[in-house]
Amino acid sequence: MLASLPGAASAEVCDKVRPYWDGSHTNMFEEVIGQLTNPFAALIVVLSILFVLQRKLIFLLFGTLLICVYALFFTDPLFLDDVNWAAKQEGCIGNQEVWWATLAGIGLFGLIRASRKMLRGWA
Numbered sequence: 001m002l003a004s005l006p007g008a009a010s011a012e013v014c015d016k017v018r019p020y021w022d023g024s025h026t027n028m029f030e031e032v033i034g035q036l037t038n039p040f041a042a043l044i045v046v047l048s049i050l051f052v053l054q055r056k057l058i059f060l061l062f063g064t065l066l067i068c069v070y071a072l073f074f075t076d077p078l079f080l081d082d083v084n085w086a087a088k089q090e091g092c093i094g095n096q097e098v099w100w101a102t103l104a105g106i107g108l109f110g111l112i113r114a115s116r117k118m119l120r121g122w123a
């Protein structure tokens with residue numbers, strides 16, 4: 001009977017997804033910080049930024065490719081399962097627009113730098 005109540009079910013979902021959630025609704029900016037607490041996500045984002053800021057073209061392209069692959073394969077599928085969808089409805093997972101914009105910004109900045117570097121090499 002208790003499992004059918006929304007409060008009991010949401011507490012179980014949010015305990016699995018965000019164990020240290022305090023019960024308040026998570027906004028978009030707190031979601032970016034929440035995503036960066038995952039060591040894998042933080043490592044990929046930091047490595048991509050470092051590679052994009054390098055002077056060598058191969059590292060720049062690798063950093064852009066790394067962040068784009070991460071964004072395509074690990075960010076979007078997170079909301080395809082019912083657990084994360086229920087956690088988002090309850091508020092322990094915030095909207096992902098700022099997180100997606102951050103990933104897209106890193107990828108776009110890398111592509112612009114790579115294209116400018118390649119065009120300078122051809123001139």
